[in-house]
Amino acid sequence: MTLDDARAADLPVRHALPELRAALETRGSAVLTAPPGTGKTTLLPLVLAGLDAAGPRRRVIVAEPRRIATRAAARRMAWMLRSEVGEEVGFTVRGEHRPGRHVQVMTTGVLLQRLQHDPELDGIDAVLLDECHERHLDADTALAFLLDVQATLRPDLRLVATSATADAAPWARLLGDAPVVHASGTTHPVETVWAPPAKPVAPAHGMRVDPALLVHVAGVVRRALAERTGDVLCFLPGVGEIARVAAALADLPGTDVLQVHGRADTLDAVLSPGLRRRVILATSVAESSLTVPGVRVVVDAGLAREPRTDHGRGLGSLTTVRVSKASADQRAGRAGREAPGTVYRCWPAAEHGRLADHAQPEIALADLTGFALQAACWGAPDASTLSLLDPPPAASMAVASRTLHALGALANGRVTERGRRMAGIGVHPRLARALLDGPPAAAEVVALLSEELPRSAPDDLVAVWREARRSGSRDWRRETRRLTQAMSGGSGRAAGHGPSDDAVAGLVVALAYPERVARRRSGGYLMVSGTAATLPRDSRMASAEWLAIAVADRPTGSASARVRQAVVIDEDVAREAAGPFHQVEEEIRWDGDVVARRVERLGAVELSSTPLTGADVRDAILSGLRKEGLSLLRWTPEAVAVRERMAFCHRVLGEPWPDVSDDGLVAAAEAWLDLPRLRRRADLERVDVASALKRLLTWRLRLDEVAPERITVPTGSRIRVDYSGDQPVLAAKLQELFGWDAAPRIAGVPLVVHLLSPAGRPAAVTADLASFWRDGYRAVRAELRGRYPKHPWPEDPLAASPTRGTNRRKPV
Numbered sequence: 084m085t086l087d088d089a090r091a092a093d094l095p096v097r098h099a100l101p102e103l104r105a106a107l108e109t110r111g112s113a114v115l116t117a118p119p120g121t122g123k124t125t126l127l128p129l130v131l132a133g134l135d136a137a138g139p140r141r142r143v144i145v146a147e148p149r150r151i152a153t154r155a156a157a158r159r160m161a162w163m164l165r166s167e168v169g170e171e172v173g174f175t176v177r178g179e180h181r182p183g184r185h186v187q188v189m190t191t192g193v194l195l196q197r198l199q200h201d202p203e204l205d206g207i208d209a210v211l212l213d214e215c216h217e218r219h220l221d222a223d224t225a226l227a228f229l230l231d232v233q234a235t236l237r238p239d240l241r242l243v244a245t246s247a248t249a250d251a252a253p254w255a256r257l258l259g260d261a262p263v264v265h266a267s268g269t270t271h272p273v274e275t276v277w278a279p280p281a282k283p284v285a286p287a288h289g290m291r292v293d294p295a296l297l298v299h300v301a302g303v304v305r306r307a308l309a310e311r312t313g314d315v316l317c318f319l320p321g322v323g324e325i326a327r328v329a330a331a332l333a334d335l336p337g338t339d340v341l342q343v344h345g346r347a348d349t350l351d352a353v354l355s356p357g358l359r360r361r362v363i364l365a366t367s368v369a370e371s372s373l374t375v376p377g378v379r380v381v382v383d384a385g386l387a388r389e390p391r392t393d394h395g396r397g398l399g400s401l402t403t404v405r406v407s408k409a410s411a412d413q414r415a416g417r418a419g420r421e422a423p424g425t426v427y428r429c430w431p432a433a434e435h436g437r438l439a440d441h442a443q444p445e446i447a448l449a450d451l452t453g454f455a456l457q458a459a460c461w462g463a464p465d466a467s468t469l470s471l472l473d474p475p476p477a478a479s480m481a482v483a484s485r486t487l488h489a490l491g492a493l494a495n496g497r498v499t500e501r502g503r504r505m506a507g508i509g510v511h512p513r514l515a516r517a518l519l520d521g522p523p524a525a526a527e528v529v530a531l532l533s534e535e536l537p538r539s540a541p542d543d544l545v546a547v548w549r550e551a552r553r554s555g556s557r558d559w560r561r562e563t564r565r566l567t568q569a570m571s572g573g574s575g576r577a578a579g580h581g582p583s584d585d586a587v588a589g590l591v592v593a594l595a596y597p598e599r600v601a602r603r604r605s606g607g608y609l610m611v612s613g614t615a616a617t618l619p620r621d622s623r624m625a626s627a628e629w630l631a632i633a634v635a636d637r638p639t640g641s642a643s644a645r646v647r648q649a650v651v652i653d654e655d656v657a658r659e660a661a662g663p664f665h666q667v668e669e670e671i672r673w674d675g676d677v678v679a680r681r682v683e684r685l686g687a688v689e690l691s692s693t694p695l696t697g698a699d700v701r702d703a704i705l706s707g708l709r710k711e712g713l714s715l716l717r718w719t720p721e722a723v724a725v726r727e728r729m730a731f732c733h734r735v736l737g738e739p740w741p742d743v744s745d746d747g748l749v750a751a752a753e754a755w756l757d758l759p760r761l762r763r764r765a766d767l768e769r770v771d772v773a774s775a776l777k778r779l780l781t782w783r784l785r786l787d788e789v790a791p792e793r794i795t796v797p798t799g800s801r802i803r804v805d806y807s808g809d810q811p812v813l814a815a816k817l818q819e820l821f822g823w824d825a826a827p828r829i830a831g832v833p834l835v836v837h838l839l840s841p842a843g844r845p846a847a848v849t850a851d852l853a854s855f856w857r858d859g860y861r862a863v864r865a866e867l868r869g870r871y872p873k874h875p876w877p878e879d880p881l882a883a884s885p886t887r888g889t890n891r892r893k894p895v
Contacts, residue, residue, distance in 0.1 A: 086126075086135045090163045094122030099266035100130055103243070106262035107209075111233065112242040114251045114258060117266035119413070120374040120420045123245045124152075124213050125159045131209045131241070132185040134164060134171060141208035144197075145188040148219040149368050150176040150558075151343070155354055156213075157181070157188040177509055178561035191221035196509055198228045199460055202236060209241035215254060216246040216409075217370075218444035218472075220454055227469040228461060230258070247370075248409060253472055271419035273381075278303045279431040287386055287403035289636055290538060292324055296429070300384045301331035303427050304362055308338065311425050313379025314361040316369060318414050320386040320403050323538040325364045338362055343369055370413040374420065381418040381426040383411060389442065390449040392479065398614070398644055400636045401535065407442045408435070444473050451475055452512050455483035459498040460506045489597075489663050490516045508569050517595040518570055522582055526566035527552070528591040530559050532633055536648060542622050544633050544648040545588050589652035592631035593660030599632035600652070600661045602688045607643065608632075611661050611686030615643040627651040631660070654690075661685045671698055673707035676764040701758040704767070708749050715767045722772035727806040728790040729776060735830045736789070741779040755779045789830050797823045797885035810835045810850070817846055817863070818874060821883040824853045838863070841871045841889075856880050 096117055106113040117123040129135060132143045147153040157174035164171050173183025175193050212226055233240045244254045251263045285293040307315050319325050322344050332340050343353050343365035353363055356377045363375055367387050388401045418424025458466045466475050487493040492502030492512055505515035514529045531551055540547045551559055593600050601608035607617040608630055618625050634647035664686035671679045679695040732740040755778045780786055793801040798819040805812040811829045814837040826834040833850040840846045846863050849855040860880055868876035875890055877883035
């Protein structure tokens with residue numbers, strides 16, 4: 084059967100085929116750029132297979148980034164041949180295989196599986212990698228493997244990379260400076276209408292999109308239907324948003340509202356013009372992978388979904404982002420495929436210039452565990468020898484490698500037989516581990532978790548599973564059968580009457596995500612990874628002691644994860660699944676007091692603890708001093724005075740007098756505190772600090788001589804010296820200092836004398852007593868002798884006898 088010329092006549096890619104054929108004959112590889120709808124996905128494979136004319140037939144693989152595009156491409160090619168899918172053209176997606184004699188369309192994930200199983204691609208003459216510009220990780224990986232195959236095993240293998248954008252230079256370089264062939268489609272002008280919301284809406288974060296924006300998008304769709312003719316294609320970020328807008332448009336008269344996404348079963352209705360006007364609500368799958376006939380209007384919400392991985396918390400999810408300029412242009416172009424059209428952009432024109440030029444490649448954003456396993460099975464564990472447009476981030480690869488070692492897929496950096504088996508299952512390595520080690524019924528749960536669950540799904544995964552059994556999609560049932568067949572005779576676990584749904588689901592989730600096993604604590608849960616997690620307020624699982632968390636995300640600005648789906652488990656399952664994180668250690672630390680115990684943990688989750696007796700807690704005591712400071716000690720006035728005297732000596736004389744500042748004392752704690760005798764906070768409070776400080780003084784450092792605690796004044800009184808300031812201070816009553824013409828110096832520093840009135844109040848301050856008696860005394864005498872007439876105020880204080888008493892008492 085050959086190509087129907089009439090059905091292919093209007094495809095612009097025909098004009099580029101001679102140049103492309105010549106490039107493949109001379110170089111073996113080529114890059115084809117062509118706008119959506121030109122026939123690069125459907126006509127080119129048929130020509131490569133020789134189905135456009137009588138002559139030799141060849142076998143061609145076409146790799147598509149999405150399942151919906153895979154099925155659509157196969158159906159379109161079969162239509163162009165006036166045949167059925169499964170004859171000349173077939174397709175393969177995960178869980179479904181329709182063989183074709185000459186052209187096999189498959190997802191890039193399936194192509195990776197085939198390359199691992201049959202790297203020579205026996206019997207295949209050419210491979211076409213479609214939509215390379217979308218930069219999906221599987222597509223990047225498949226092209227790298229194919230370049231290896233072409234260079235080493237199959238120099239005759241023809242490779243074609245196609246892109247809907249004109250920026251082909253990077254691909255050409257990657258394919259060894261391959262020729263670039265451009266196919267220009269029939270493009271019609273597209274008018275841009277800027278249609279932002281009248282009031283500001285909250286920016287998208289995580290998976291949340293402001294409902295006000297979705298209401299506005301539905302309103303713009305209604306406006307477009309009223310203002311323009313033709314079908315309307317509306318771009319939204321995800322399935323949940325599509326469902327909400329569809330509900331808002333349910334009352335449209337004479338209009339069919341169709342949904343296009345991975346779980347929708349509306350492909351035939353979308354790809355065939357209807358009798359009634361249509362509104363097609365689609366994710367990014369319709370940007371370039373699908374050509375939807377009849378569309379004259381595009382409504383673009385301006386949002387897309389990208390993967391994000393929080394390596395620090397072990398969380399991976401999709402997140403909502405602003406669309407790039409390149410994607411916005413791709414979307415707008417859908418309105419001008421068949422005739423002049425219009426795009427309504429739901430954001431202001433001023434914001435358009437601030438959009439990123441291109442979306443980031445998935446390899447820069449995604450969890451790389453699956454990629455790392457594929458690379459290891461290919462013989463390139465660190466991926467450094469693979470021909471990739473962008474190298475994988477080193478940090479992401481390191482996390483992926485650790486995960487694979489923990490799963491038993493890698494050992495000493497090399498793939499194990501278990502790892503090869505995991506890779507062959509065709510699901511994420513974590514889910515493959517759960518399938519290998521879980522009960523026979525694990526296939527149903529793994530099939531459920533291998534797809535993004537609806538945002539509306541309840542947080543109890545068992546309830547989601549039971550609902551899938553009642554009304555699950557064909558894809559889920561097909562995937563369950565595939566996984567069951569893949570594991571037939573696999574784990575060796577006994578069949579027959581199996582465990583309950585809760586036990587199966589709990590074990591599967593815990594085995595797949597052991598870091599997300601979580602134990603209840605005040606205010607929520609703590610995962611083995613150390614990340615806090617919270618359940619929805621109305622969750623029926625809120626009283627559970629243990630959870631296995633299947634899906635979680637982290638709201639912007641929150642340190643805690645939000646549980647989306649989980650299963651109640653018991654401690655035995657937690658211990659079994661998170662066994663690699665099990666540890667028993669002696670813990671000695673400071674946490675407001677000395678903590679000394681033997682603790683058993685699963686990662687960050689504590690299982691049990693027993694006190695340690697006789698342990699060396701010196702480091703904990705020192706840690707407490709560093710954290711809380713010297714306030715842990717009881718500073719009596721005597722201790723404060725000793726410290727001030729020592730500080731004076733260090734300040735004036737320097738070394739070897741010790742530094743008794745806070746930092747200095749903490750640093751030298753082992754030298755002055757009897758640490759072996761200190762066991763807890765209360766022991767610190769009982770330390771005789773004054774005596775302890777003196778341990779810092781060697782026998783040559785005579786504190787009482789250099790910085791005496793007290794000074795004897797002329798009356799014989801021994802008065803305490805205050806060392807708290809820059810200079811030592813002696814505060815004494817003026818009458819006790821009669822006859823004293825000079826105060827002693829301390830360590831060469833003048834003693835500052837505070838002369839007090841008989842009532843003990845400051846009367847004068849001087850560091851030169853002789854000068855005071857000569858120049859200042861008369862003024863003080865004149866001011867105070869009337870106030871204190873019973874006390875002596877001699878005219879010549881140097882000749883007077885010092886006294887502690889009044890005039891009526893005998894002078895001393």
